[in-house]
Amino acid sequence: MVEQAVVFLSEMIKKGIPMDILTCNNILNGFCRIGLVDDAVLVKDRLFIKEGIELDDVSYNTLIDGYCKARDLKKARELVVKMIEEKNLSPDIVTYNTLINGFCKTGNFDEVNKLMDEIEILGLEPNVITHTTLIDRVCKMHGIDEARSLFGKMLAHGILPDVVTYSSLINGLCKCKHLTKVKILFGEMEESDIVPNHVSYSSLLISLFTAGNFLEALSLQSKMVVSGIALDLVVFGILLDGLFKVGKANEAEKFLETLLKLRIVPNQVIYSAVVDGRCKVGDMSGAEAVLEEMEKTNVVPNVICYSSIINGYFKIGMSDRVFDVKRNMESKGILPNDILYGTLIDGFFKASKTDLAHKAYQEMLERGFEANKFVLDAFVNNSRRGGNMKEAEEYFTEMTRRGLIPDCVNYTSLVDGLFKVGMESVAREKVSKMPEKNLKLDVVICNVLINGYLKLRKFDQVQSVYSYMMQEHIAPDQVTYKTLINAYCEWGNLEKAVELWHELKINGVRPNSVTCNSILGGFCKADNLNGVVDLLDEMVSLGFCPNSVTYKLVLEASSKNGRADTVFKTHERLLQMGFKRDKMVYNTLITVLCKLGMTRKASSVLENMTRIGIVADTITYNALIYGYIKGSHLKKAFSTFSQMLVAGVVPNAVTYNILIGGCSNAGSMHKADDLLTEMLKRGLIPNASTYNSLVSGHGKNGDNKKAMKLYFEMIPKGFAPSTGTYNVLISGFSKAGQMFQARELLNEMHKRKVLPSSSTYDILIRGWYELSYQPDLNTLARNSYRRKALELFEEMDTKRFGPCKSTVICVSNILARGGRKEDARKLLDIYKITKRKKKRMPISSQNEHEIGGKKREESSEVFQHP
Numbered sequence: 017m018v019e020q021a022v023v024f025l026s027e028m029i030k031k032g033i034p035m036d037i038l039t040c041n042n043i044l045n046g047f048c049r050i051g052l053v054d055d056a057v058l059v060k061d062r063l064f065i066k067e068g069i070e071l072d073d074v075s076y077n078t079l080i081d082g083y084c085k086a087r088d089l090k091k092a093r094e095l096v097v098k099m100i101e102e103k104n105l106s107p108d109i110v111t112y113n114t115l116i117n118g119f120c121k122t123g124n125f126d127e128v129n130k131l132m133d134e135i136e137i138l139g140l141e142p143n144v145i146t147h148t149t150l151i152d153r154v155c156k157m158h159g160i161d162e163a164r165s166l167f168g169k170m171l172a173h174g175i176l177p178d179v180v181t182y183s184s185l186i187n188g189l190c191k192c193k194h195l196t197k198v199k200i201l202f203g204e205m206e207e208s209d210i211v212p213n214h215v216s217y218s219s220l221l222i223s224l225f226t227a228g229n230f231l232e233a234l235s236l237q238s239k240m241v242v243s244g245i246a247l248d249l250v251v252f253g254i255l256l257d258g259l260f261k262v263g264k265a266n267e268a269e270k271f272l273e274t275l276l277k278l279r280i281v282p283n284q285v286i287y288s289a290v291v292d293g294r295c296k297v298g299d300m301s302g303a304e305a306v307l308e309e310m311e312k313t314n315v316v317p318n319v320i321c322y323s324s325i326i327n328g329y330f331k332i333g334m335s336d337r338v339f340d341v342k343r344n345m346e347s348k349g350i351l352p353n354d355i356l357y358g359t360l361i362d363g364f365f366k367a368s369k370t371d372l373a374h375k376a377y378q379e380m381l382e383r384g385f386e387a388n389k390f391v392l393d394a395f396v397n398n399s400r401r402g403g404n405m406k407e408a409e410e411y412f413t414e415m416t417r418r419g420l421i422p423d424c425v426n427y428t429s430l431v432d433g434l435f436k437v438g439m440e441s442v443a444r445e446k447v448s449k450m451p452e453k454n455l456k457l458d459v460v461i462c463n464v465l466i467n468g469y470l471k472l473r474k475f476d477q478v479q480s481v482y483s484y485m486m487q488e489h490i491a492p493d494q495v496t497y498k499t500l501i502n503a504y505c506e507w508g509n510l511e512k513a514v515e516l517w518h519e520l521k522i523n524g525v526r527p528n529s530v531t532c533n534s535i536l537g538g539f540c541k542a543d544n545l546n547g548v549v550d551l552l553d554e555m556v557s558l559g560f561c562p563n564s565v566t567y568k569l570v571l572e573a574s575s576k577n578g579r580a581d582t583v584f585k586t587h588e589r590l591l592q593m594g595f596k597r598d599k600m601v602y603n604t605l606i607t608v609l610c611k612l613g614m615t616r617k618a619s620s621v622l623e624n625m626t627r628i629g630i631v632a633d634t635i636t637y638n639a640l641i642y643g644y645i646k647g648s649h650l651k652k653a654f655s656t657f658s659q660m661l662v663a664g665v666v667p668n669a670v671t672y673n674i675l676i677g678g679c680s681n682a683g684s685m686h687k688a689d690d691l692l693t694e695m696l697k698r699g700l701i702p703n704a705s706t707y708n709s710l711v712s713g714h715g716k717n718g719d720n721k722k723a724m725k726l727y728f729e730m731i732p733k734g735f736a737p738s739t740g741t742y743n744v745l746i747s748g749f750s751k752a753g754q755m756f757q758a759r760e761l762l763n764e765m766h767k768r769k770v771l772p773s774s775s776t777y778d779i780l781i782r783g784w785y786e787l788s789y790q791p792d793l794n795t796l797a798r799n800s801y802r803r804k805a806l807e808l809f810e811e812m813d814t815k816r817f818g819p820c821k822s823t824v825i826c827v828s829n830i831l832a833r834g835g836r837k838e839d840a841r842k843l844l845d846i847y848k849i850t851k852r853k854k855k856r857m858p859i860s861s862q863n864e865h866e867i868g869g870k871k872r873e874e875s876s877e878v879f880q881h882p
């Protein structure tokens with residue numbers, strides 16, 4: 017209230033009350049605080065100097081602070097020189113703290129270092145404010161290690177940090193996602209009797225919500241209340257925004273009710289958070305109601321509110337409604353900005369209304385707005401969705417040429433798209449250019465690189481990216497750990513996955529359900545059931561809620577020893593961990609038992625399930641029918657099917673496919689055909705599984721004509737036959753001596769990218785071999801057929817498939833008859849050795865690739881000189 021202060025100063029002068037240095041300093045401080053530093057100097061020169069008042073160090077420090085806040089650091093420096101040379105006043109630590117703060121804000125750390133040297137030369141002692149200023153600025157520049165180093169030096173010099181110091185460091189650590197270290201600092205504050213302030217708690221709250229730890233965030237909010245820190249609009253804003261963003265809309269609405277009960281009037285920030293949150297959950301009427309409430313309370317909605325509303329309508333598929341919102345906004349005098357245009361462009365692209373997106377972009381340019389980073393991302397993502405990365409690159413180049421400086425998000429979108437279309441070298445080139453644009457790689461783009469290299473199976477590059485993250489102190493997040501743990505579990509490297517799991521916990525990253533289920537799956541694959549249960553206990557203690565995937569993983573793992581008592585014991589243990597006795601649990605239990613062929617126990621579970629009031633559904637009956645089919649109890653399968661219909665449970669395509677598959681395996685093709693007719697009457701569409709069963713069944717019954725008819729039906733519908741189906745068809749032609757048709761089916765397999773098996777080659781080789789022994793066959797044709805058999809054997813050998821005994825005998829006979837008796841004997845010897853080794857090997861190590869690889873290594877000598 018400087019004007020009122022000047023009025024009192026005038027009255028003071030009129031009444032002849034003498035002014036002193038205190039009066040002078042109060043006036044200078046008042047002008048400087050509202051940014052009128054030049055006016056302060058003018059008053060000083062025309063009034064106080066004229067009255068003979070000599071300025072002291074407080075006066076100069078006040079003016080220096082004013083110039084620093086006005087970013088006029090040259091004049092601030094000049095005042096220090098004037099203070100020393102003209103007034104013979106010595107600058108103190110307050111002077112230097114003010115200058116250091118000013119230069120830190122402009123990012124001029126060279127000048128900061130010079131000031132620190134001057135402090136040392138003058139024999140001044142840096143105090144808590146000096147260190148806090150440096151720590152705060154370094155944290156904001158993401159130099160968290162340097163900030164922690166400064167914090168250590170501060171303690172080493174015996175300077176105790178205050179709440180502002182801790183808050184600055186906590187804020188920096190939160191931005192770098194070092195939540196564990198933040199919690200340690202909170203502990204240190206408690207030990208030092210330093211009460212965290214709003215800033216400390218707010219920083220940690222935002223970070224916990226960002227990491228998805230909403231329960232911990234709510235616990236921290238309760239701690240704030242207990243500590244006597246009042247919940248103000250800032251904290252309520254963080255809580256509302258955070259809860260809406262993690263999908264906890266009900267909890268957010270409860271906080272809004274609390275805010276209103278406390279008679280705290282929401283401001284624009286609070287209203288904006290509620291509008292955005294309701295839009296995110298699709299509550300558009302609720303969001304519109306907030307706009308009406310804002311009008312009643314004279315809080316003017318800003319363009320951000322309208323952007324949220326527009327985005328909300330796009331998300332629920334009501335893109336036509338956005339035009340009304342835009343018109344309503346403009347009628348209230350609120351003009352669209354570049355952010356709103358970005359929302360429109362992105363929304364229209366996602367709604368596949370490309371013309372409207374381009375029209376919005378054109379309108380944006382006509383209104384004088386330049387394309388921003390969000391708009392660039394919308395264009396790149398649209399091209400990426402269509403797999404047109406050449407177009408994405410063109411947009412990127414064009415907008416960059418127009419002066420737009422892309423950020424990490426833009427590069428991330430582009431690089432991710434490039435990896436997905438296999439343009440790895442271009443993606444790497446884009447990443448290498450980021451440092452030239454003063455862009456540091458962040459955790460998101462590192463995750464994209466890791467994921468891209470994993471899909472390309474370039475494991476050395478994955479390790480290289482992870483090492484870079486460690487060197488540059490880029491904290492891995494939930495996505496990083498999820499991706500890597502899942503990959504290591506898939507490769508069977510459980511030791512490395514566990515190592516990352518422990519690292520994740522140390523770094524305070526809350527694992528999501530995918531990560532938890534990935535590592536549990538790893539233990540399940542390794543048959544480590546004790547490890548699974550211990551790990552699950554640990555996960556539950558960390559706040560993980562086991563889901564249906566967890567239950568299925570663990571129960572299936574317990575079934576590997578084939579014992580029902582182990583399955584039931586694990587089932588009870590899982591119930592104790594919080595699983596409810598619901599339909600999902602019982603269906604999974606029945607499915608696992610049926611897969612083991614324990615249909616009697618599965619039926620008793622069904623009875624128990626019905627007894628407690630849980631009604632069986634299609635999944636339940638499908639599991640039982642599958643169990644009976646697997647055990648070759650076709651009558652019981654049909655009896656259960658009838659029971660299902662009587663109970664009013666509607667069968668689906670899976671039900672019919674299971675039954676058709678059972679009939680096909682049993683050779684009951686009339687029943688299978690009847691089921692197909694019934695399936696079509698119910699309006700159910702046959703799929704690849706239906707056709708595979710029918711083709712295989714008719715083929716095995718020797719009805720090649722019907723099998724091929726069905727084969728030609730399934731192909732135009734886009735269903736690719738399985739390897740087993742092709743093998744049945746090839747076998748049918750081979751038995752009929754129609755080897756050219758059989759070979760054509762192998763070509764079809766290659767064309768449709770269906771991988772042949774060792775059985776495919778065995779069938780074809782024996783077919784050509786037997787065809788070469790037909791009577792009245794000329795020598796040229798006989799040799800040609802045998803050569804085809806040898807060629808297929810070579811191809812089989814190249815693919816590392818181990819031949820069966822009859823194939824080896826066929827090939828050795830061909831070699832012997834062709835004058836290559838030594839090669840024939842060698843091939844038989846190799847087969848015998850390999851079979852003996854296979855018998856001695858543990859079952860778990862008899863992997864087809866290992867056996868095939870060994871056989872290839874030993875038998876390759878036979879074909880060195882064909």
